[in-house]
Amino acid sequence: MYDLLLKGGRIYDGSGMPSSYADVGISGGKIVEIGRLNGGAKRTLNVDGLAVAPGFIDPHTHLDAQLFWDPLGTSSCFHGVTSVVVGNCGLSLAPAKPEDRDAVIKSFVRVEAISRRVLEEGIQWKWKSTAEYLDALGTRLGINAAALIGHIAVRHNVMGEDAVERQATAEEIAKMKELVRQGMEAGAVGFSTNQNPRHMREDKKPVASRLAADEELGSLLDVLAEMNSGVVQLSGGGADARGRIAYAAQMARRTGRPVLWQSINHSWSRPNHWEEMLANTQRVFKEEGLPIYAMTQAKPFQNRYTLLDAQCFDEFPTWKSAMFSPVPLRKQMFADSAMRKKLRAEAIEDQSPSVFPRRWDVIFVDHVKLPKNKIFERKTVQEIARAEGKDGLDWFLDISLEEELETRFVHTNTQGDPNAVCEILKHPAVMIGQSDAGAHMGYDARFGYSTAFLGCWVRDHGIMSLEEAVNKLTFRVASVFGLSDRGLLRAGFAADIAVFDPATVNTLEPEYVQDLPAKETRMIQKAAGVPHTVVNGEVVIQDGAPTGAFPGKVLRPNGWRR
Ligand SMILES: [Zn+2]
Numbered sequence: 001m002y003d004l005l006l007k008g009g010r011i012y013d014g015s016g017m018p019s020s021y022a023d024v025g026i027s028g029g030k031i032v033e034i035g036r037l038n039g040g041a042k043r044t045l046n047v048d049g050l051a052v053a054p055g056f057i058d059p060h061t062h063l064d065a066q067l068f069w070d071p072l073g074t075s076s077c078f079h080g081v082t083s084v085v086v087g088n089c090g091l092s093l094a095p096a097k098p099e100d101r102d103a104v105i106k107s108f109v110r111v112e113a114i115s116r117r118v119l120e121e122g123i124q125w126k127w128k129s130t131a132e133y134l135d136a137l138g139t140r141l142g143i144n145a146a147a148l149i150g151h152i153a154v155r156h157n158v159m160g161e162d163a164v165e166r167q168a169t170a171e172e173i174a175k176m177k178e179l180v181r182q183g184m185e186a187g188a189v190g191f192s193t194n195q196n197p198r199h200m201r202e203d204k205k206p207v208a209s210r211l212a213a214d215e216e217l218g219s220l221l222d223v224l225a226e227m228n229s230g231v232v233q234l235s236g237g238g239a240d241a242r243g244r245i246a247y248a249a250q251m252a253r254r255t256g257r258p259v260l261w262q263s264i265n266h267s268w269s270r271p272n273h274w275e276e277m278l279a280n281t282q283r284v285f286k287e288e289g290l291p292i293y294a295m296t297q298a299k300p301f302q303n304r305y306t307l308l309d310a311q312c313f314d315e316f317p318t319w320k321s322a323m324f325s326p327v328p329l330r331k332q333m334f335a336d337s338a339m340r341k342k343l344r345a346e347a348i349e350d351q352s353p354s355v356f357p358r359r360w361d362v363i364f365v366d367h368v369k370l371p372k373n374k375i376f377e378r379k380t381v382q383e384i385a386r387a388e389g390k391d392g393l394d395w396f397l398d399i400s401l402e403e404e405l406e407t408r409f410v411h412t413n414t415q416g417d418p419n420a421v422c423e424i425l426k427h428p429a430v431m432i433g434q435s436d437a438g439a440h441m442g443y444d445a446r447f448g449y450s451t452a453f454l455g456c457w458v459r460d461h462g463i464m465s466l467e468e469a470v471n472k473l474t475f476r477v478a479s480v481f482g483l484s485d486r487g488l489l490r491a492g493f494a495a496d497i498a499v500f501d502p503a504t505v506n507t508l509e510p511e512y513v514q515d516l517p518a519k520e521t522r523m524i525q526k527a528a529g530v531p532h533t534v535v536n537g538e539v540v541i542q543d544g545a546p547t548g549a550f551p552g553k554v555l556r557p558n559g560w561r562r
Pocket of ligand 1: 436
């Protein structure tokens, strides 16, 4: 008699092996048997014709605080995610002495754009150490959570506010190493740091990890090497990707531990940059045999705008002054030919990296105001301008002026070129994720990296088999993080399972809900085609709705013993 029987599904077991129809018998939170099963069960889910896969493991979230007021991790749980990694980008809520908590909050508020009121009301600080944090986290979870130790908290714990002012002394580094060791002994899955030059606290001071010398970070990571446990997560940024890859490689060489760095994504302003990054990663990954992985996003980021509200031109001075001028003056500027020359030089002719794609063949007309212009919708500016014998910029501004600046355009900022994205997503040294779940909930929701990947790229673009895709979202992530009983459907493994319909799986448009602490509003994102999610043998989502079960656990790495 099984506790739970999944009957009639097609098994994608996470290994990449060919899929086949079989039932899954579950008892005591674990998979007992897979095959044609006739035993009775306390509960049976009919999953006829649906895909049955290991639950997805989201390697990059900021749900550290949210899991306390939302132990199910909405919206991740709606996308087949059964385990999340928290503590990314150098940001964790432990270790933290009472006097350092505000420094940690100051960093979270600014870097992850989580409101201070939400954090103040939503976190009941019952811990000082990582061990106590993990125990507090584990008291009520709907999905599983694994935690990285964040460099920022570690630094404040030892240095107080000096952490945002200066490098550490040898004595301070020794104390930090002890905190890292204690955190790893408590069951953390690794260590994260943040060297992103844009990452500041609320008070405009750089986040503490940015003041660490290379030797400090290296010494802290030596703890992972000595313990032969844990991953290294590096949050970087800026134009120097080559330098970041070299640094990641240096840390992998020093420690022998898996290093995750971010990120490789396609962008139209530097359309071939991903190739260089992939080649550099490949060199250390394959030729040198170092366990270094680049993060990538699955969800193309689309920018929709009119010349009444566009922000994508803000980095160009003439455009910026036009966009910040009153509309009548803005129209005059857009109509003026000398002004157009400047606008063209800044947005199109200049070749330096920018958010704006600098090319008309990837900018589409999304929506027009005048019925006579309907024929232009869903065509590129370049296509239309050529047909009319005009320059792209002239046509773009002319139609906007004709329609009182209400013509809406759309382009894809990141991951816009399917050929590039295919190569990135397929690469063995690339890890799919970067959902940032739990961060910047006020204006952006990217919970659904798994459903975007399965719907947009695997089904619609056909970039790889579903078997390979499931392997990318499950076994590979579990292996890198040392979660040795997850990521595969096998007898004896934990029964974390995602049930989805390959024909309809997708992300849905984000929506606003007012359910945060302090009654604040956030964006959530639901999925299509993911009816059921099972965590540790219990159904947490059935037919798309929470069941009220909270079977989640804190996940500790392979070989961990209390
Ligand atoms: Zn992050």
